[in-house]
Amino acid sequence: MSRLRKTELAKVGFGLIVAMIVTALGCAILALPGEESGLAGAVMLNLDQAGAKNPVTAVLLNFRGYDTLLEIAVLLLAVLGARALAVDESADDSEHFRSSINPVLIGFIRVIAPVMIIVAGYLLWVGGHAPGGAFQAGAVLASLGVLLVLADINWTQHLSDYSERILLTISLVVFLSVGLATMFNARNFLEFSPSTAKWCILLIEAVATVSIAVILLALFCCGKISNARKYHETTRGRVE
Amino acid sequence: MTTVTLYALCGVILFGIGFYGVIICRHLLRKVMALNLMGTGVFLILIALARRTPGDRPDPVPHAMVLTGIVVAVSATALALALLRRLHRETEIGDLPHDAK
């Protein structure tokens, strides 16, 4: 009884602290200047040399490309962590699930798969001048992968772990290589020349799309996309 | 009060709710969701404040920052869930001592 009282008290007390934080932050927000353009001017000024007409893509891949490089490393880390924590479940009686594959889902995937691939390609291409880009395209491809896993379509079984590891890391490798290649022209790391910037960005984004898709899918499959089936069977119960 | 401040204040409240949840909620899955809510709150503040530019185009730099943040958030969520699965598995099998208390 007294223990219950104590947790209630903690809830109320902590709630008050949070309310104070929220109030202070709210006042700070209201005290901000009403008009402030940040770096928008600087971005627009340099946009025609950045190789991407979409300012967000220009910031992401050119002005602050280094952040994006590290961010892909963050994604890779999550996969590494998931791999370290995954447990090999070798003994798996998976056959009895075969019968339960839903034909409607298969039919749906037949239709949706090509559409999703086209959407991903479109998002990747359009990212240069309109909303879109590698992350969005990669996420769409990864969702397709998740659908395939849910439908029990086992397209990854012939993928060796070695090639999977290459797919996971290829975007970092390409990103680093492009960055280093720019240095041969007496430029800085990741300093694209205005004439080639567009193609450098497109190359990085194209490879990143693939890697990001594989990484996100791997995160869904406990770190290994070749585990997809085994893994899925342990979790089927609730999802469907 | 403008649209910008409305959304920014909404972001502040989401941040608060998320932080409350991370500390107070007991189930780990809910703590992870709370962490995501907290992150969304920060992102909302960033994006709302990016719209204070004089013209009609918002400042793209916070947009890029938020994209980075979303990716970091999904990585952290995935790692948390991997830990959660493993913990669930280990504690259920119980071949390890439970003297963590």
Added chain:
Amino acid sequence: MSNLLWTFDIVLCGSLVWLAWQTLATADLFKATVLFIIFGLIMALAWARLDAPDIALAETAIGAGLTGALLLSGLAAISQPGTRQQSIKLDREK
């Protein structure tokens, strides 16, 4: 027109806060996860309203879609027979 927009903004922000609170307050974890995914989708609307289409796309695909899928599969993994009711929590420091 601007009144309509204001109503839209206020309803949107209100529902975001309400969904966030419900996600944490609902007793059933499965319901909470679904609410979280709905929250992500509504959030995409807010991004679009704030002229951030790039983020709206990323939020729908990553924030709501993949995070939701991750949470659902995590939920499924930890609610296997026998341990459904067991609430896993971090034990306090001794």
Added chain:
Amino acid sequence: MSFELTILGLILVPLAAGIAAFIVTRFAAILAVATALLQSLFAFRLAGYVLSNGPLRYKIGGWGAPLGIDLYVDGLSALMVIMTALVGLAVATYSTSYFAIPEHGREHRSNVDIFWPLFLILWSALNALFLSADIFNLYVTLELLTLSAIALIGLAGTVKSLQAALRYLLIAMSASLFYLLGVALLYSVYGTVDWELLGAQMQFDLPDRCAIVLICVGLLLKTALFPLHFWLPAAHANAPAPASALLSGLVLKASFYVLLRMWFDVFPYADLRAVGNLLGILGAAAIVWGSVQAIRQQHLKLLVAYSTVAQIGYLFLVFSLASEPSASWNAWNGAAYFSVSHAFAKAAAFMAAGSLVFATGSAKIDDLAGIAQQQPVTVFAFALAGVGLMGLPPSGAFLSKWLLLNASLSSGKWFFTAVILLGSLLAAIYVFRVVAKSFEAGERQPTRHVPALMQWTPLVLALLSIGLGIVATRPLELLKIGAPVAIEKTP
């Protein structure tokens, strides 16, 4: 080799090596040790450039701040990079033996293969953090660091380690979001995330104050200052020994470095006197409370982990002591040098503890009784690391404490003088408890054979932590370069 290649190499070589170690697992260990050697070379070269040219910047992408991201190196960051390189080299050497033991590989061979990429990416994140001039980029590097640290804790695979990793993840990620919100507020006021540009403009209005509090809370949580240390002991004690060494020795210093940088270079330092005093008092509380807890522990690695809680306290004394102009130089130097010498001593202590735990097969201090006869080198290494923790002369910690003591005397803050002395006494007690136990006479079971590298690496590192007190002139000279303007540079 040019400056550009050196500074980039420090960040990109471990990253590339981490990727390679992930793809080609067979050569991962050799690759890691080779990278570690190369990093030490790079780190000293970088310090050379700083010594001869002063603080340097490198514009990634050629844009320059505020539009692009700059790398920045001065004496403090160069010293931190050297610290990372030497401790990293020792941990890499130790790990080649540690993970070769089947027991540490556990039943899953793949876990060991993951250690090396994690370790190398963590290293890259540390260097990227120490060399960044951009506070949003610092957020990304902090995340990179935290996620790799969490994965390293989880590598142990025990229930306790998993729980500790999850708690650490939730705390560290919320802390990152506090930090990020602070950065967001600063950007929305000043339109830049470069710390030098920010420092030149920063005021003390309401949004600035909120940002300062958010950034401080986030970094204090990550640095585990008392009373926000609650996640630390379990996380550091339950990780694999090399990971514990990295976490306690280096990862905590990263968030402390960011705070030190922000406090003296970005924040309107003169207005923060009251907060600084509060941090100093919390630091003092950490010293006493952490040491008392360490004395009470039954498990060896928990004792070392609580010692970290205590030693972190010394670092925070600077925020109170430096507010007196006459004491600021000594205090700032003392804190910077303390974080280096603590990194060496604590990494050595954790690695020695790991070897002792392996030798006895038990985590308990009581089971160490009489082990000194069978494991003389490791016990000696632990004792020497203990000397480095207590701060006996001529160790680096002695010099740092001496500087801090001087600062406390010249600023008239006697309270801190007493706490520093008391802390050393308490440290002597907990170190002596372990050493005395291991020399206890009597029959004992034969211990397992500990591989030579697991015996000698901690010893060498512990010797280095003591040697830091003898070779201090060069590092202190290095620290002067680019030291904050707020600090009076007259000793």
